[in-house]
Amino acid sequence: MNTAELHVVLGGTGAAGSALVRELARQGKLVRAVSRSQKGDLPTGAEWKRADVMNAEALREAVRGASVVYLAAQPAYHRWPQEFPALIENVLTALPSPETKLVMVDNLYMYGPVTGSIHEGLPHAATDRKGRVRAEMTERLLSAHRSGLARVAIGRASDFYGPGVEASVADLNFFRKIASGRTVQWPARLNQPHSLSFVEDYARGLAILGERDEALGRAWHVPAAEPLTGRQFIELVAGEAGVTARPGMVPKALIRMVGFFNPSAREFGEMFYQFENAHVLDGSNFTRTFNFAPSAHREAVRVTLAWLRNHDARTAVLTG
Template identity: 45%
Template sequence: MPAASELHVVLGGGGAIGGSVVRELVSRGLRVRAVNRSGRVPALRGVEVHQGDITSTVGAKTACEGADVVYHCATPAYDRWTQEFPRMTDAVRKGAAASGAKLVFADNLYMYGPVGMPMTEDMPYAARNPKGRVRAEMAEALLAAHRSGELRVAIGRASDYYGPGGVNTIVGAAVFGAALRGKVARWVGPLDQPHSFSYLPDIARGLVTLGGDARADGQAWHLPAAEPLTGEQFLDLVFAELGRPGRSASVGRLMQRAIGLVNPTVRALGETWYQRDRPFVTDASKFVNTFGPSGTTSHPDAIAATLDWYRAAATP
């Protein structure tokens, strides 16, 4: 268990995952510095706010100064991953190492490429698309830095997320925001394929567990999540929580391509369409067997909390 006197630095502290990590750390009574470029982070008592640019080594070292644990939750824009993400992560690695801190990297599942079974951490990095290769290369570089003794590293991987603060996600505004306003909830991909979805507070608990336990060091871990759901099941839960019938539509491959002509973020989804048109399920048994049951949030409870956040966010 981390000591309350330790300094925990959250990079990307104003984002969906980073903000959730900040709130989780604060709930445990830990010292927290939240870092992002704008300086806008969760307004929580006792959180030190640092406005800085971590894409340079100098900026990352300044942001990480004095840290015992650094949580790398920052990401470039989705359509800029291949150009900007490796350089950012390299700077973060050097910044955390200069502080003597342990680095916990908030990762995803892109590096495995198309799979035909639930994903486990021992699967090869088989992705051939640019975003998947970038994710694989960053993970490999960080774990190599751990093996060399440069710094301690743990990697936590989650699937598509949703939850309070989760806007820039396929199950964000296009689903929750639209359904709440009585608009058509648009689902990316077929509605009948099982998919793992990670709730933001569950991701945060998992990452903080990795940050405080030496058994996590030098490895990648799939973070626990509730059971996989199809798009139809997920939307049914959203409409059930709203207490009224809803309208939904599937965004198929042709529509994705058409929208992508004018929207670079939607265009980039084409690289990973295999995550939409077949089962995309993660296995977190390694994490549970090592650290114990994590108490993941049920989808009905998580969806209710997410809708509450969207309601509050829409209130003037």
């Protein structure tokens, strides 16, 4: 194990964070997962520390001694505009030194609706609140890099799926429904290509950004496998689960109605454009620079189904 460098993952028990903790530990890194509560088992080589990232003093203690800090923590979905800017400032202030690397977990919201593939050279043209917040975060982080406050890299992904992923369009409940032969809902349109990021691939990409100095000072799109339509992805999962695919569709009007009572649904409604037309991530810059190849969807789906079966079996034993 490499004991000279400490890698700290803020939000280390969430979907992206826990996948990153596993990947760093697999590489033999010394890893600290930071969150307000511990969920599940940690891999060998990883420790857990309780801290609230909105508490500046606790955060400074949590990242003490870190060579690389990965920011995978985030506020509640409907609280981004109110809380994300303060979170970013807390993290920048808490870093042990200006030489500390800071790798940001990011998405594609800042671009807004895009015609054609989504690449890093596009303007940050989002008009929705969450997209504007993401754009402002990018500028603040890269400004901190330019001023020498930190050494920053940003890794962007599309919608996640895979082990531990919850609250995503293709989350674990989506896989559970398909595997049990039930109808599963896809937003807006079933025939539009949509990039889906396998969370374990994304974790590999983030680890590269924390390792390679040439990654610093810019945002990168971590590659995903080829885009599939909602119908194609549902049929792929159903085929691997050995059941008949039962694709359904969620209309925007329903999301709007639910949004009157559910803040998260209301916020998701703002992002519905991502499913009404093609939403295709271009990760070619990352591929060329770091010789990176994402997992094929079929293999990633098999890994996810196997993880889900094991997880649900263990949960049944513990609760039964």
